[in-house]
Amino acid sequence: xxxxxxxxxxxxxxxxxxxxxxxxxxxxxxxxxxxxxxxxxxxxxxxxxxxxxxxxxxxxxxxxxxxxxxxxxxxxxxxxxxxxxxxxxxxxxxxxxxxxxxxxxxxxxxxxxxxxxxxxxxxxxxxxxxxxxxxxxxxxxxxxxxxxxxxxxxxxxxxxxxxxxxxxxxxxxxxxxxxxxxxxxxxxxxxxxxxxxxxxxxxxxxxxxxxxxxxxxxxxxxxxxxxxxxxxxxxxxxxxxxxxxxxxxxxxxxxxxxxxxxxxxxxxxxxxxxxxxxxxxxxxxxxxxxxxxxxxxxxxxxxxxxxxxxxxxxxxxxxxxxxxxxxxxxxxxxxxxxxxxxxxxxxxxxxxxxxxxxxxxxxxxxxxxxxxxxxxxxxxxxxxxxxxxxxxxxxxxxxxxxxxxxxxxxxxxxxxxxxxxxxxxxxxxxxxxxxxxxxxxxxx
Numbered sequence: 001x002x003x004x005x006x007x008x009x010x011x012x013x014x015x016x017x018x019x020x021x022x023x024x025x026x027x028x029x030x031x032x033x034x035x036x037x038x039x040x041x042x043x044x045x046x047x048x049x050x051x052x053x054x055x056x057x058x059x060x061x062x063x064x065x066x067x068x069x070x071x072x073x074x075x076x077x078x079x080x081x082x083x084x085x086x087x088x089x090x091x092x093x094x095x096x097x098x099x100x101x102x103x104x105x106x107x108x109x110x111x112x113x114x115x116x117x118x119x120x121x122x123x124x125x126x127x128x129x130x131x132x133x134x135x136x137x138x139x140x141x142x143x144x145x146x147x148x149x150x151x152x153x154x155x156x157x158x159x160x161x162x163x164x165x166x167x168x169x170x171x172x173x174x175x176x177x178x179x180x181x182x183x184x185x186x187x188x189x190x191x192x193x194x195x196x197x198x199x200x201x202x203x204x205x206x207x208x209x210x211x212x213x214x215x216x217x218x219x220x221x222x223x224x225x226x227x228x229x230x231x232x233x234x235x236x237x238x239x240x241x242x243x244x245x246x247x248x249x250x251x252x253x254x255x256x257x258x259x260x261x262x263x264x265x266x267x268x269x270x271x272x273x274x275x276x277x278x279x280x281x282x283x284x285x286x287x288x289x290x291x292x293x294x295x296x297x298x299x300x301x302x303x304x305x306x307x308x309x310x311x312x313x314x315x316x317x318x319x320x321x322x323x324x325x326x327x328x329x330x331x332x333x334x335x336x337x338x339x340x341x342x343x344x345x346x347x348x349x350x351x352x353x354x355x356x357x358x359x360x361x362x363x364x365x366x367x368x369x370x371x372x373x374x375x376x377x378x379x380x381x382x383x384x385x386x387x388x389x390x391x392x393x394x395x396x397x398x399x400x401x402x403x404x405x406x407x408x409x410x411x412x413x414x415x416x417x418x419x420x421x422x423x424x425x426x427x428x429x430x431x432x433x434x435x436x437x438x439x440x441x442x443x444x
Contacts, residue, residue: 001017002131003022003127003130003131004127005118005123005126005127006411007304007305007306007307007308007411008099008107008109008305008306008307008411009095009107009108009109009110009117010022010026010107010108011098011101011105011106011107011108011413012105012106012107013104013105013106014049014050014051014054014055014104014105014106015051015054018055018105018106018107018108020054020055020057020058021058022130023054023055023058023059023062023108024058024059024061024062025062025129025130026059026062026108026126026130027058027059027060027061027062027063027065027066027094028062028063028065028066028136028138029062029066029125029126029129029130029136030042030062030063030066030068030092030094030110030126031062031063031064031065031066031067031068031139031145032066032067032136033066033122033125034068034091034092035066035067035068035139035143035145039067039068039069039143039145040067040068040069040091040092041068041069041070041071041089041090041091042063042068042069042070042071042090042091042092042093042094043070043071043073043081043084043085043088043090043092043093043094043150043153044056044059044060044063044070044071044072044073044081044093044094044095044096045072045073045074045075045076045077045078045080045081045093045094045095045096045153046073046074046075046076046095046096046097047075047095047096047097047098047181047182047210047239047240048075048180048181048182048184048205048207048210048239049097049098049103049104049105049106049181049207049208049210049239050103050104050207050208051103051104051106052075052096052097052106055096055106055108056072056096059094059096059108060072060147063145064144064145064146064147065138065139065144065145066138066139066145067138067139067143067144067145068091068145069145069146069147069148070145070146070147070148071090071148071149071150071153072147072148072149072150073150073153073154074149074150074151074153074154075154075182075184075185076153076154076157076182076185076186077154077157077182077183077186077240077241077242077338077339077340078095078097078099078109078182078240078241078242078336078337079157079241079242079334079336079337079338079339079340079341080153080154080157080182080186081093081094081095081109081111082111082115082116082334082335082336082338083115083156083157083160083334084150084153084156084157085111085112085113085114085115086113086114086115086335087156087160088156089113090113091113092110092111092112092113092118093110093111093115094108094109094110094111095108095109095111095240096108096109097109097182097239097240098239099238099239099240099242099243100211100215100216100217100238100239100243100325101211101239102210102211102212103207103208103209103210103211103212110123110126111336114335115334115335115336116310116314116335116336117307117310117336154185154186157186158186158189158190158193158340161190161340161341161344162190162193162194164333165341165344165345165348167194167344167347167348167351168194168195169191169194169195169196169347170195170196171197172196172197172232172233172347173196173197173198173199173229173230173231173232174191174196174197174198174199174231174232174233174234174235175198175199175200175201175222175225175226175229175231175233175234175235175247176188176191176198176199176200176201176203176234176235176237177200177201177202177214177215177216177219177221177222177225177234177235177236177237178200178201178202178203178215178237179202179210179211179214179215179216179236179237179238179239179241180202180203180204180205180206180209180210180211180212180214180215180239181205181210181211181215181237181238181239181240181241182237182239182240182241183237183241183339183340184203184204184205186241186340187200187235187237187241187339187340187343188200188203190340191343199225199229199231201214201221201222201225202214202215202221210239211238211239215236215237215238215239216236216237216238216243216244216245216325216326217238219234219236219245219247219253222234222235222236222247223247223251223253224251226247226248226249226251227250227251231249232249232350232356232357233246233247233248233249233346233347233350233357234246234247235247235339235343237339238326238339241338241339241340242306242327242336242337242338242339243256243323243325243326243327243328243337243339244259244326244328244339244340244342244343245326246259246343246346246357248356248357248358248361248362249356249357249358250358252358252361252362254357254361255324255325255326256322256323256324256325256326256327256328257280257284257285257287257288257324257364257366258288258361258364258366259322259326259328259342259346260278260280260284260288260320260321260322260328261288261291261292261295261361261364262346262349262357262360262361263320263328263330263345263346263349264278264292264295264297264320265295265297265360266349266352266353266360267319267320268295268297272319273297273319273320274316274317274318274319275298275316275318276296276297276298277297277298277299277300277316277318278292278297278298278299278300278318278320278321279299279300279301279302279309279312279313279318279320279321279322280299280300280301280302280309280321280322280323280324281301281302281303281304281305281308281309281323281324282301282302282303282304282406282408283304283323283324283325283406283419284299284301284323284324285324285366285367285369285421286367286403286404286421287364287365287366287367288364290365291363291364291365300312300316300318300321303408304323304408304411305323305411306322306323306327306329306336306337309321309322309323309327309329310329310331310335310336313329313331314331318331319331319332322337323337326339326342328341328342328345330342330345367403367421367422367423368421368422368423368424368425368427368428369419369420369421369428370419370420370425370428370429370432371417371418371419371432372417372418372419372432372433372436373410373413373415373416373417373418374415374416374417374418374436374439374440375414375415376414376415376416376439376444377414377443377444378444379409379410379414379415379416380409381444382409382416382439382442382444383407383408383409383416385442385444387438387442388407388435388438388439388442391434391435391438392405392407392435395420395431395434395435398431399420399422399427399431402422402423403420403421403422403423403427404420404421405418405419405420405431405435406418406419406420407419407435416439418432418435418436418439419432420432
């Protein structure tokens with residue numbers, strides 16, 4: 001099969017569509033690429049899924065054979081790798097994770113020397129090598145790289161978060177869902193160090209239970225926990241802790257749209273929102289766009305993927321952007337989504353405004369929304385199909401200003417995503433399944 005970087009690196013089913021041999025070749029190419037002038041230094045982290053050790057070993061062998069030294073952090077959040085790359089002056093950073101996907105999937109994300117997603121030109125060079133039969137000579141003698149452990153990597157990252165957000169959380173009761181992933185080594189430790197009273201669930205990873213009925217994709221248990229307990233706020237992380245959803249004291253879910261609204265309004269009031277503008281994606285709820293208009297906050301819209309959100313932010317010097325899924329970027333501090341940083345920002349707003357999370361977010365009306373993933377053989381063929389395009393046009397006309405339809409390809413899986421927002425759940429169901437049924441009938 002062909003290997004290609006999606007919106008979040010290379011991703012697939014471990015040892016099936018993402019075999020260890022490809023992980024080795026990717027590591028080998030990066031080792032060669034960053035040892036052209038002198039021996040480079042590459043840092044690598046991983047999440048808790050079963051295949052992460054295997055892929056780490058394969059990449060490590062490739063990097064050292066290619067001539068770079070490699071530093072292993074172990075289990076850590078994705079933003080930890082992004083932070084350490086730029087602060088410790090590594091040639092590049094690698095994170096092994098499939099984010100919110102099930103345990104049997106995995107992925108490889110690569111960051112450049114300043115913590116951004118890898119440049120497109122370099123990605124294309126790597127893709128060309130991965131999809132070829134080329135066998136390049138490895139390094140020999142003293143040019144072979146060495147492997148080093150970086151046991152204090154997560155602690156360095158947490159210390160940095162404390163320095164930029166020196167909050168006193170004494171008296172705050174916080175519930176945490178660690179998704180049996182990377183947040184298990186970071187969330188409880190950080191919030192407890194800031195003096196919060198914390199209780200945590202899904203904090204015992206076994207390689208198979210990451211994201212399983214827990215975390216940001218399944219926050220039901222956290223919602224129940226917060227409603228039944230005496231908590232000021234709940235935090236649900238995803239598998240690699242680069243995204244976050246929150247739960248209010250009365251059990252209402254606060255997604256990325258509401259987080260952007262809450263933080264954007266606060267930053268505007270503090271005159272810390274350049275051009276009074278936030279950045280989001282086409283998947284943001286219609287209610288967010290309407291509410292931002294009411295608050296006289298502008299909104300730039302990108303295609304789905306925090307990579308594209310950050311590119312827009314970087315180009316225009318915006319400081320806040322993100323996705324409904326909980327990838328939130330605060331570019332004053334970070335170059336990628338960071339669940340822990342987002343949690344601290346929400347707590348800072350609550351402390352400084354003396355308001356609960358409900359008071360900060362309840363006035364944003366969320367339009368009913370239904371998203372259905374449809375497995376297809378050819379995503380592009382499905383999106384070009386004239387019958388599907390015609391039906392979507394008719395639905396768009398019928399919805400008018402009171403809703404919208406969006407059909408787009410998944411960036412990481414063989415799926416087409418069909419999303420409708422409307423005044424009622426009934427209308428969402430009606431129009432989504434009109435499109436889903438047509439796609440299935442055509443067997444594209």
